[in-house]
Amino acid sequence: MVSxxxxxxxxxxxxxPGHSLSADAKRRSLFxxxxxxxxxxxxxxxxxxxxxxRELSAEVRELTQRLVRTRRPTLIPGDPFPSIGLFxxxxxxxxxxxxESEAGVLLFVSSTSCGYCDDVRPLWNExxxxxxGPHLRVxxxxxxxxxxxxxxxxxxxxxxxxxxxVWSLVDRMPGIPAAILVDASxxxxxxxxxxxxxxxxxxxxxxxxx
Numbered sequence: 001m002v003s004x005x006x007x008x009x010x011x012x013x014x015x016x017p018g019h020s021l022s023a024d025a026k027r028r029s030l031f032x033x034x035x036x037x038x039x040x041x042x043x044x045x046x047x048x049x050x051x052x053x054r055e056l057s058a059e060v061r062e063l064t065q066r067l068v069r070t071r072r073p074t075l076i077p078g079d080p081f082p083s084i085g086l087f088x089x090x091x092x093x094x095x096x097x098x099x100e101s102e103a104g105v106l107l108f109v110s111s112t113s114c115g116y117c118d119d120v121r122p123l124w125n126e127x128x129x130x131x132x133g134p135h136l137r138v139x140x141x142x143x144x145x146x147x148x149x150x151x152x153x154x155x156x157x158x159x160x161x162x163x164x165x166v167w168s169l170v171d172r173m174p175g176i177p178a179a180i181l182v183d184a185s186x187x188x189x190x191x192x193x194x195x196x197x198x199x200x201x202x203x204x205x206x207x208x209x210x
Contacts, residue, residue, distance in 0.1 A: 085163025
């Protein structure tokens with residue numbers, strides 16, 4: 001016989017005397033509490049990740065500020081050229097100081113592992129053949145090789161190697177290849193960084209005419 005007793009809204013449904021909840025009903029009765037626990041645990045994980053990300057962000061900001069504080073400013077016209085140890089192909093000490101008759105020195109900076117340096121080398125060779133002479137000395141500083149390697153190179157201008165302090169120059173350059181025109185007083189006159197050396201030839205010509 002089916003009971004026709006009215007069930008009030010929200011009232012718990014209780015099994016009739018002599019009956020028990022099925023296995024499915026028991027599982028359903030445990031699902032909601034388990035879901036609540038899982039949500040609480042996930043919320044805890046999310047909060048932990050938020051705090052961890054804040055700590056990491058603070059560390060990244062601190063490292064960035066430290067790098068900005070320690071990095072030297074880019075070498076620009078008007079700056080004295082850094083005093084660094086340079087060496088000829090035979091190992092003798094070299095200098096970038098202009099001679100008595102020289103207006104200045106044009107320094108190319110490269111490395112053997114720099115593919116972009118090969119792209120600008122034809123222009124360097126052309127400028128060296130055109131302007132190198134008693135009034136302008138053209139040299140190349142090769143960063144990553146020794147004197148024995150640069151002695152075997154074939155170029156219209158000599159190459160130099162650097163000592164341990166050469167990185168004080170590298171630290172002030174945005175990149176290589178680079179062309180740096182240094183006047184007779186040892187100050188930087190013009191700089192060209194990267195592969196865009198399109199204005200280098202006219203800059204050298206104006207420098208010699210001035």
